[in-house]
Amino acid sequence: MTFSHDIVIVGAGGAGLMAALYAAEEGADVAVVSKLHPLRSHTGAAQGGIGAALGNEEEDSWLWHAFDTVKGSDYLGDQDAIEQMCKDAPRTIIELEHYGVPFSRTNEGKIAQRRFGGHTRNFGEAPVRRACYAADRTGHVILHTLYEQCVKKQVRFYDEYQVLDLLMTEGGTCNGVVAYEILTGDVHTFHAKAVCFATGGYGRVFKTTSNAHAGTGDGFALAVRAGVPLQDMEFVQFHPTGLYRLGILITEGARGEGGILRNSEGERFMERYAPTVKDLAPRDMVSQCIYTEIREGRGINGKEYVHLDMTHVGKEVLEHKLPEISTFSRVYLGIDPVEQPIPVAPTCHYAMGGIPTNVDGQVVRSGDRSDIVPGFYACGECACVSVHGANRLGTNSLLDLVVFGRRTGMAMAAAIKADNKKAALSENPEKRTRDTLESIMARSDGEKAVSIRTDLQETMMKNVSVYRNDDTLAESLSDLKDLRRRVKSVTVEDKGRKFNTDLMDAVEILFMMDYAEAIAAGAKNRTESRGAHSREDFSSRDDENWLKHTLFFGKGDDGYDIEYKDVTITRFQPKERKY
Numbered sequence: 182m183t184f185s186h187d188i189v190i191v192g193a194g195g196a197g198l199m200a201a202l203y204a205a206e207e208g209a210d211v212a213v214v215s216k217l218h219p220l221r222s223h224t225g226a227a228q229g230g231i232g233a234a235l236g237n238e239e240e241d242s243w244l245w246h247a248f249d250t251v252k253g254s255d256y257l258g259d260q261d262a263i264e265q266m267c268k269d270a271p272r273t274i275i276e277l278e279h280y281g282v283p284f285s286r287t288n289e290g291k292i293a294q295r296r297f298g299g300h301t302r303n304f305g306e307a308p309v310r311r312a313c314y315a316a317d318r319t320g321h322v323i324l325h326t327l328y329e330q331c332v333k334k335q336v337r338f339y340d341e342y343q344v345l346d347l348l349m350t351e352g353g354t355c356n357g358v359v360a361y362e363i364l365t366g367d368v369h370t371f372h373a374k375a376v377c378f379a380t381g382g383y384g385r386v387f388k389t390t391s392n393a394h395a396g397t398g399d400g401f402a403l404a405v406r407a408g409v410p411l412q413d414m415e416f417v418q419f420h421p422t423g424l425y426r427l428g429i430l431i432t433e434g435a436r437g438e439g440g441i442l443r444n445s446e447g448e449r450f451m452e453r454y455a456p457t458v459k460d461l462a463p464r465d466m467v468s469q470c471i472y473t474e475i476r477e478g479r480g481i482n483g484k485e486y487v488h489l490d491m492t493h494v495g496k497e498v499l500e501h502k503l504p505e506i507s508t509f510s511r512v513y514l515g516i517d518p519v520e521q522p523i524p525v526a527p528t529c530h531y532a533m534g535g536i537p538t539n540v541d542g543q544v545v546r547s548g549d550r551s552d553i554v555p556g557f558y559a560c561g562e563c564a565c566v567s568v569h570g571a572n573r574l575g576t577n578s579l580l581d582l583v584v585f586g587r588r589t590g591m592a593m594a595a596a597i598k599a600d601n602k603k604a605a606l607s608e609n610p611e612k613r614t615r616d617t618l619e620s621i622m623a624r625s626d627g628e629k630a631v632s633i634r635t636d637l638q639e640t641m642m643k644n645v646s647v648y649r650n651d652d653t654l655a656e657s658l659s660d661l662k663d664l665r666r667r668v669k670s671v672t673v674e675d676k677g678r679k680f681n682t683d684l685m686d687a688v689e690i691l692f693m694m695d696y697a698e699a700i701a702a703g704a705k706n707r708t709e710s711r712g713a714h715s716r717e718d719f720s721s722r723d724d725e726n727w728l729k730h731t732l733f734f735g736k737g738d739d740g741y742d743i744e745y746k747d748v749t750i751t752r753f754q755p756k757e758r759k760y
Contacts, residue, residue: 197213269588
C-alpha cells in the first residue's frame with residue numbers, strides 16, 4: 182500500500198513531534214511514522230532539564246550560554262548554529278510552557294532553574310542556574326505535551342511502522358520512505374514532498390548504554406545507504422553517572438542539586454581536576470576523570486565504579502526534585518540514596534555526530550555546505566547541525582530537539598508551499614526492502630542477530646569507548662570487517678508475519694554495521710584528543726591539523742571515504758579548555 186502526505190517525519194520523539202507540530206500549524210498534511218508508540222520514544226527518559234538563559238533565579242545571558250556551549254564542544258561546534266540555538270532557547274521554553282509543559286516553579290511562580298555541568302555565568306566565572314526542569318522527568322513531560330498538541334493539530338500517526346528504506350529519485354531528490362508494519366508484516370510506501378529523519382541515537386551499538394532498546398541508529402544507516410555522509414561520528418558521549426553495570430542514567434541534576442562524586446578514599450576527586458566547577462564539569466571531562474580514578478586504583482572496593490554521594494542533600498530534595506533517580510537506585514540496586522551513596526560508572530549516552538544539516542534541518546551532502554539534498558531533512562540526535570561539536574553540554578539535548586525541530590518543521594512547511602509537487606516514485610520502490618526481508622526469512626542456516634550484536638557491542642565497548650588508541654581502534658576495525666562478513670548470513674527462527682521482532686532484530690544489526698565503521702574509522706583517523714574523543718597516544722588537542730569536521734562516506738563492502746569540512750567560528754576563538 183502507498184500512503185501519500187505532504188510531509189513524512191520518521192521518529193516520534195521530541196524533535197519529530199516538534200517538527201510535526203510546527204509544520205501542521207502552517208497547514209501541512211503531516212504524518213509521523215514511528216517504530217514505537219510515540220510516548221515510548223527515548224525523549225521520555227531525559228531527566229534533569231532543558232537549558233535556556235531565562236535568568237529566573239540568577240542573572241544570565243544567551244551569550245554566556247553560547248560561550249559555554251562552544252567551550253563545552255571543545256571548539257568543534259559551529260558557532261553560527263550555537264548562537265541560533267541559544268538565542269532561540271528562551272522563546273522556545275516559553276512556547277513549551279504555553280503549550281502546557283508543567284515545569285517546576287519557584288516561590289514566585291516562575292519556571293525553576295538548576296545548575297548543570299559546564300553552565301556558567303560571565304564566561305566561566307562560576308556555575309549558573311540555567312536548566313529549566315520538571316522534577317527529574319523533564320523529557321517525559323515535554324514528550325507528552327507535544328504528542329497531545331500534535332493530536333490536537335490532526336497530525337497522522339503510523340505507530341509501530343519500522344522504516345527500512347529512504348527513497349531517492351535518480352536526480353537525488355528525496356521523495357519518501359518504505360516501512361514495515363510490525364502488526365501485519367506488510368511493507369508500505371510513504372510518498373511525500375519532504376521527509377524528515379528524527380530517528381534518535383545509536384547507543385545500542387555499545388554494550389553499556391543509557392539508551393532505550395530501540396536506539397539502534399536506523400536513520401544513520403539509511404542516510405549512508407542513500408549516499409549521504411555522516412559527520413563527526415567519532416564523538417560519542419559517555420555520561421559519567423550511570424548505575425553501575427546497568428547503565429541506567431542518574432541525571433546530572435543530582436550533582437546540580439549538590440551530589441558529590443567520591444572515590445574509594447572518600448575524596449571529592451573532581452576538586453583536583455576542575456577546581457572551579459568541580460562535580461559540575463562537562464560530561465566528557467567527568468567521565469574521563471572517573472576512569473582515571475578507577476585505573477589508578479581508587480575505584481570503590483577495587484571495582485570499576487565510584488560513588489555519587491547524595492546523603493547530605495536531604496530527603497526532601499531527593500523526594501521532590503529527584504524522585505525518579507531515588508526510585509531507580511532503590512529498585513535496581515536496593516540502595517536508598519538518602520542513607521547510602523550510589524555506585525556509578527560512565528555509560529554510553531549520546532551521539533554528537535550524525536546526518537549533516539544546516540540550521541533549518543536541510544541535509545547537506547558536501548564539505549562546503551552548498552549541496553542540499555532536496556526534500557530531505559533531519560533534526561534531533563540523528564542530525565549534526567553541529568551545536569554539540571566534540572562534547573554536548575547537559576540540557577542542550579532537549580534544547581536541540583525543540584529549537585531545531587521547530588525550525589525544521591517551519592522550513593518544510595515553507596518549502597512545500599513554494600513547490601507543491603511530489604517527485605515521482607520509481608516503478609517498484611519497495612523492491613530493495615522486500616528482497617532484504619525475503620532473503621533473511623528464506624535462510625535455514627545462518628547466525629542469529631543476537632550473537633552478532635553481542636560481539637559488536639563488546640568490541641565497541643572495549644576498543645572505542647572513553648579511552649582509545651591506535652591499537653584498540655585497529656582491532657575494532659578488524660572486528661567490524663569480520664562482523665560485516667558474518668552479518669550476511671543473519672537468520673531468524675520466527676518465520677511468521679505478525680509482530681516478527683526477530684526479523685526486525687536482524688534488520689537492525691544490518692543497520693548497526695553500516696554506521697559502527699564510521700565511529701571507529703573517524704576515531705582512528707583523528708590523531709588528537711578533543712572532547713569525548715580521548716586518544717591515549719595523542720593526548721593533546723591539535724587545532725592546527727584537526728579543527729575540522731569529519732565526513733564519512735560509506736561504501737558497504739567496498740570500504741569508505743573520509744573527507745573534512747571547516748568549523749564555523751564567529752565570536753569565540755579556540756583556547757585551552759579549563760574549568
